[in-house]
Amino acid sequence: MKLASLNHGRDGQLILVSRDHQSAMFVHDIAPTLQFALDNWHLVEQELQHQYELLNAGKAEIAFKFNPLDCHSPLPRAFQWADGSAYVNHIELVRKARGAEMPPSFWVNPLVYQGMSDGFLPPHGDIEMRNPEWGWDFEAELAIITDDVPIAVTADDAAQHIKLVMLVNDISLRNLIPDELAKGFGFFQSKPTSSFSPIAVTPDELGEHWSEGKLHLEMQVTLNGEHFGHPNAGQDMTFSFPQLIAHIAKSRALGAGTIIGSGTISNRDSSVGSCCLAEKRMLEKITHGEITTPFLQPGDHLSITMTPPDGAPLFGEINQRVIACEPVSQTPPHQIKR
């Protein structure tokens, strides 16, 4: 199944999207929002699947043309966004560049942080750059959404709780990170709003590309229309999604609608490029002793997709422009456009 949320209200309006992304249909009789569907997955899955098959067969009662520009992120806001760092190669590289040793435990004990989830950007939402000197970076990642996960679930049992897969652009403010992490309480100011691909898909839709809790396809990133990176997400992923779930569920259950990110996708083979500016900059420093790539600038234009060989993009496209930010709004809070 392919699901999306139209940009409507605070939680979007759930729609089914045809496999070829050409048509869509409302499903408010089954589930008005994606959060509702996840809260009641065992009750709604079968009927959604049935309607999805009708939609693909051109037999939906009322279908309309799918327009990704009408979409918000699949969950416009969520009760949990836990972002991992499963490509340990990426961490090692970033540390090496600043002369720091990575603790060997990072290869066996996943790094995950609790991210803000009270409001995401749409897949085509502008990145409003307030302070360019904060060092704005993108991070192209995979993410999954779970139903209810019991406390202390094993990695083996965790796989069945992965209900949807999507892409994410996790914005990071690189120049705010060192001071914030030095305080020991994790990210806060240095991680503003993320955006997700317009379409979230069930694992069965990914066929043979989805195996052992990893997605064995290339992430395609372009910056200002030029190739930036195409690492394979299934390669060099030290921790699979079920392993990340087991890690974060060690001392507590996870609520339906929990989003878990893979961290920046990164391959040991640096010829495939990168999925964030920090890594490219570090490779420049290691190779040439000098950083030549700047962080994001107003006017930049980013695209993140994932397309199987001889196929079409599976999740639609994250497509964002960076714009210089307007002065602080003093608009009454209920009129704020997030």
Place this chain on the structure above:
Amino acid sequence: MKLASLNHGRDGQLILVSRDHQSAMFVHDIAPTLQFALDNWHLVEQELQHQYELLNAGKAEIAFKFNPLDCHSPLPRAFQWADGSAYVNHIELVRKARGAEMPPSFWVNPLVYQGMSDGFLPPHGDIEMRNPEWGWDFEAELAIITDDVPIAVTADDAAQHIKLVMLVNDISLRNLIPDELAKGFGFFQSKPTSSFSPIAVTPDELGEHWSEGKLHLEMQVTLNGEHFGHPNAGQDMTFSFPQLIAHIAKSRALGAGTIIGSGTISNRDSSVGSCCLAEKRMLEKITHGEITTPFLQPGDHLSITMTPPDGAPLFGEINQRVIACEPVSQTPPHQIKR
């Protein structure tokens, strides 16, 4: 106004509670859930206030006897739980005990972590102790709930976004914290589910006790029926709630329903006792060179309230037992009782 959520569905059922906590009334015509009320505060506030006045005057159309045992936390799950550490005295004390210097910046730059918010415990929910060796501790704190807060709000402007005040018990697994914080990405496994007081109140309800974004009343904590601490929450609070809001909104807006915690309440005058076991243990170590108070044990019984002099508890009571945990459930996920 005093608001509570009956334990019903995933988001509770909103009720108004009379000032004396004797009676309550449904308000589903105005707002079915507290999250809905916060999402639409400017639309529902006036009508809720009107009904609250009728309830207090004994003129509500249909009122029923209020029973705090029927309540969940005011927000049974939330889109954001940001827990500060505003009583810097507490941080300094804990660091001193382990021979570590606290960076002076902690006095001017607040510590806040992003906590899990995908499912809270009810105010009377059992603390299910899985592994006693994890070092289970409580933390008695104040918390506020905001409506929509614009990015880069100033502390002066932030005060108007505080819509509700409540109490929280933030459970911490002390023996998991050092390893987790050493990884630099903040808390995850070491912070399981928190619980909140049954009643959330609007700041106007707190009268003269609420001033400059602080609540100048004693927090009352008992453990196993014995006095544990009664520090004044308005004293030694280095950062007010509006200052905490301004800190976390520096690089992004906050969604309606954001919960912000004060951190463990702590006074310089240690004769008033403590609001967590860690602090009491550290004071024992500093004073006597030896820790005699254990962390929580199965059978322990905790009470957290806040009562003005010659008044009744303002927020009801957080009242939790610690119980030894059942073996891991393999129940299908949709049948899991959180």
